[in-house]
Amino acid sequence: MRKSRIECGGIRLPIYSVNTLVIGSGAAALNAASCLFKYGQKDIAIVTDNWGGGTSNNAGSDKQTYYKLSLLGDLPDSPFEMAKDLFKGGCMHGDIALCEAQNSVLAFYNLVNLGVPFPHDQYGGYVGYKTDHDPRGRATSAGPLTSHLMFECLAEDVRIKGINIFNQHEVISLLTETINGEKHVIGAIALNKDKLDSESFGFVVFNAVNVILGTGGPAGIYKTSVYPESQLGSSGLALEVGAIGNNLTESQYGLASIKFRWNLSGSYQQVIPRYVSTDRDGKKKHEFLNNYFPDMGRLVTAIFLKGYQWPFDPRKVNNYGSSLIDILVYQETVVKKRKVYLDFTRNPGGGGKLEDFSFKLLDKEAYAYLKKSGVLFGTPIERLKKMNQPAVDLYKSHNIDLTKEYLEIAVCAQHNNGGIKGNIWWESNIKHLFPVGEVNGTHGIYRPGGSALNSGQVGSKRAALFISKRYKKEPLDEEDFKSSAEAQIKSKFEFAQQKIDPHAADRKSIHSARSEIQERMSTYGAFIRDPEKIKGVIAEAWDLYSRLKEKNKVPSARELPGAFRDLDLCLIHAMYLEAIGEYLEKGGQSRGSYLVMDPGGKKPCKELDDKWKFHLNKKDSFVNKNILEIYIDKNLNIKKQWVKIKPIPQEETWFENVWKKYMKDNIIK
Numbered sequence: 001m002r003k004s005r006i007e008c009g010g011i012r013l014p015i016y017s018v019n020t021l022v023i024g025s026g027a028a029a030l031n032a033a034s035c036l037f038k039y040g041q042k043d044i045a046i047v048t049d050n051w052g053g054g055t056s057n058n059a060g061s062d063k064q065t066y067y068k069l070s071l072l073g074d075l076p077d078s079p080f081e082m083a084k085d086l087f088k089g090g091c092m093h094g095d096i097a098l099c100e101a102q103n104s105v106l107a108f109y110n111l112v113n114l115g116v117p118f119p120h121d122q123y124g125g126y127v128g129y130k131t132d133h134d135p136r137g138r139a140t141s142a143g144p145l146t147s148h149l150m151f152e153c154l155a156e157d158v159r160i161k162g163i164n165i166f167n168q169h170e171v172i173s174l175l176t177e178t179i180n181g182e183k184h185v186i187g188a189i190a191l192n193k194d195k196l197d198s199e200s201f202g203f204v205v206f207n208a209v210n211v212i213l214g215t216g217g218p219a220g221i222y223k224t225s226v227y228p229e230s231q232l233g234s235s236g237l238a239l240e241v242g243a244i245g246n247n248l249t250e251s252q253y254g255l256a257s258i259k260f261r262w263n264l265s266g267s268y269q270q271v272i273p274r275y276v277s278t279d280r281d282g283k284k285k286h287e288f289l290n291n292y293f294p295d296m297g298r299l300v301t302a303i304f305l306k307g308y309q310w311p312f313d314p315r316k317v318n319n320y321g322s323s324l325i326d327i328l329v330y331q332e333t334v335v336k337k338r339k340v341y342l343d344f345t346r347n348p349g350g351g352g353k354l355e356d357f358s359f360k361l362l363d364k365e366a367y368a369y370l371k372k373s374g375v376l377f378g379t380p381i382e383r384l385k386k387m388n389q390p391a392v393d394l395y396k397s398h399n400i401d402l403t404k405e406y407l408e409i410a411v412c413a414q415h416n417n418g419g420i421k422g423n424i425w426w427e428s429n430i431k432h433l434f435p436v437g438e439v440n441g442t443h444g445i446y447r448p449g450g451s452a453l454n455s456g457q458v459g460s461k462r463a464a465l466f467i468s469k470r471y472k473k474e475p476l477d478e479e480d481f482k483s484s485a486e487a488q489i490k491s492k493f494e495f496a497q498q499k500i501d502p503h504a505a506d507r508k509s510i511h512s513a514r515s516e517i518q519e520r521m522s523t524y525g526a527f528i529r530d531p532e533k534i535k536g537v538i539a540e541a542w543d544l545y546s547r548l549k550e551k552n553k554v555p556s557a558r559e560l561p562g563a564f565r566d567l568d569l570c571l572i573h574a575m576y577l578e579a580i581g582e583y584l585e586k587g588g589q590s591r592g593s594y595l596v597m598d599p600g601g602k603k604p605c606k607e608l609d610d611k612w613k614f615h616l617n618k619k620d621s622f623v624n625k626n627i628l629e630i631y632i633d634k635n636l637n638i639k640k641q642w643v644k645i646k647p648i649p650q651e652e653t654w655f656e657n658v659w660k661k662y663m664k665d666n667i668i669k
C-alpha cells in the first residue's frame, strides 16, 4: 500500500493506493480479504465504518444456520442437486446457483479450518439437519451465534495476515471512470470519523484497481427490524454510480423481539408461548389470536410451526397456517397501534369458542416432536429451559428475564434476498466492482435457511480468485489517478462544505429524515404492499431525496457521516420502492415473504376484514419467469428491465477437457 497526499480544490487529502480495497468488515468482506491474501494478492486494505459492527458479528437466532452440501455418511447429495434446490426458490439465476452449490464445500471447510466449531461426529462427519426449503438436511449450525463465530475466526485470520485496516472510516462515495464506454470503479472516498474536525473534514481518498463491496443488507431503511442497530447498509454507493440492482423486491420478514433484536424462530415458538396484546399503556390485555383461530388445536399447531416456518410466507396463511400469526401481529401493532408480547410463563389460554390448552390438541407432527424432546409438560418457559437453556440465557444476558417478563415482538425486516447484481465472479456491471455478501442479491423469491451465509463465503472467495488472476495490476500512479478522479473528489468535498451551516438545526433534522425513510419502508415497502398507495409513496421518497441533496444542512462536520448515510439510505429506499412499484404494475401478487393487498383476492380468514384479501402469484406469471433489474443510467434516469432467468448450466465433466482448459488458464474469465 502506498500512502501520499493529493491536492484537490486547494485542500490536501491523504491518498492510499492499493490493488484492492475491501469495504466492510462482516463475514463476507473479511473472507474476501483473507482469500485475496491467500491467493497472493497482498496489496489490499479493509476500510470499515465500525470494526465489530454489522450483521454477521451481531445477529443470530435460536440455531443460526449455515447451508452447505450434505457431507455425512451415505446421505446422497451432489452440487447439481443443491443448485437445483437453490434455483427452485424462483428468480435466481442458474449459473449463480451452481457456483454457490459447487463452492459450498470449499467455503465451509475453510471456516472449519479457521476454527468455527461446526459439530461433527467421531468419524469426522459434519452432521446436518433440514432447514426451510431444504429437502436433504444440508443445514448445519455452530449454535445461536454462528455468524458471530465466523466473524471472530475470520477477523483473527485477517489480524494474523497483517492486512491493513482503516477502522472508523465511513465510505461515502465510489470513484469511477468510463473507459471505452464501460464504467470502471477506480477507488473510493471515506470520512475518517476521528478527524471530522479537521480542515479536510476527515476526507480520505483510496486509489484502487478493484473494490470489493461487503457493506451488508440495507438494514437502515426499516423502522421495524431485527438487523442489529450497528448495521445500516450502503448499497446506495453502488446504485449511485449505475450498478444494477436485481430482485430488490425480495426480502424476508418475520417475528422478532424488538427491545433486544433477535429472531423468534425454532424452540422459542416450538414451546408454544402465549401471544398477548395490550394497549399503549400496557392495559386491556388479551390473547388476540383467540379471536381468529377456530379452535385451540389449530392455534397451538400454528404457533409450534412458526418455529421452523419462520419468515412470513403468504403460502402458509390460509387454513389457519403459521403465517396468519404474522398478519395478526401486524394488525395489532401497526393497524390497531397496540403492543404485542410473547408470554412464556403460561400456556395459551382458552375461553370463548376455544377449549383449554392441552398437548393432545396439537397435530401429529408437533405432538411427536415435543414428545421426542421430552417436553410434554409444564409451561412454555419450563419447556424452553429443558429444550434450549441457552435460548433463555441469551435474553438474560440482555437483561430480559423470560421466566418473569413478557417479550415485546413485531414483524421485522431480517434479510434482503435481492441486491446489487453480480456475475459468476461476483463482479457487477461496473467493472472491477465486486459486491459480496448480503449487498449482492444472489437469491430469488425463496431461499433455504442458511444459504445467505454460504453465498457470502462463496461469493467473496470467487471475487478474490478472479481479482488475483485477472485484475492484479498495480494501482494507478497518483497523478494519473488524480486526472481521472479529481473532479469527483472536488465535487464531493464542495458538497460537504455546502452541507455545513453552523446555524442549521441540530441533530433532530438528521433523525427526522431517517425516521421518514424507515417509517415509509416499514409501512409500504415491507411485508404488506398496497398497489393503491405505491405511486404516491415513490413520489414522496424522491421528494425527500431532492430535499436532502439540495436543502438539508448540518451544524458541523461531526454530522457529515450521518448526513451522507441518510442520502445513501434515501436513495436505496427510493430505488427499492421503484422496484416494488414496477413489480405491482406488472401484475405481481403475493409471494416470497410479502403480501400484496388485492380486493379481488381471498381473505386470510373470515374474521379479518376485506382489506386483507390477497392472491398468490401464478407459477408461470410474467414476474415469476423474469428477474427485475433496476439502475440509474448516465442521464440519471431510472431504468427498469425484466430479464429471463438463466437456467443451470450443464457443466463440462470430462476430466481431460477441463484439465486442458485449466492448463491453458482458460477457466477464470
Ligand SMILES: Cc1cc2nc3c(=O)[nH]c(=O)nc-3n(C[C@H](O)[C@H](O)[C@H](O)COP(=O)(O)OP(=O)(O)OC[C@H]3O[C@@H](n4cnc5c(N)ncnc54)[C@H](O)[C@@H]3O)c2cc1C
Pocket (backbone or CB within 6 Å): 023, 024, 025, 026, 027, 028, 029, 047, 048, 049, 050, 051, 052, 053, 054, 055, 056, 057, 059, 060, 061, 063, 064, 065, 066, 067, 147, 169, 170, 171, 172, 214, 215, 216, 217, 226, 227, 228, 230, 231, 232, 233, 234, 262, 263, 414, 415, 436, 437, 438, 439, 449, 450, 451, 452, 453, 454, 456
Ligand atoms: C437476526 C438475523 C438472523 C439471521 N440468521 C441467519 C441464518 O440463520 N442463516 C443465514 O444464512 N443468514 C442469516 N442471517 C443473514 C446473515 O447473517 C447476513 O446476511 C450476513 O451476516 C451478512 O454478512 P455480510 O458480511 O454481507 O454483511 P455484514 O456482516 O452486515 O457486514 C457489513 C459490514 O459493512 C460495514 N459497512 C457498511 N457500510 C459501510 C460504509 N459506508 N463504509 C464502511 N463500512 C461500511 C459494516 O460496518 C459491516 O462491517 C440472519 C440475519 C439476521 C439479521
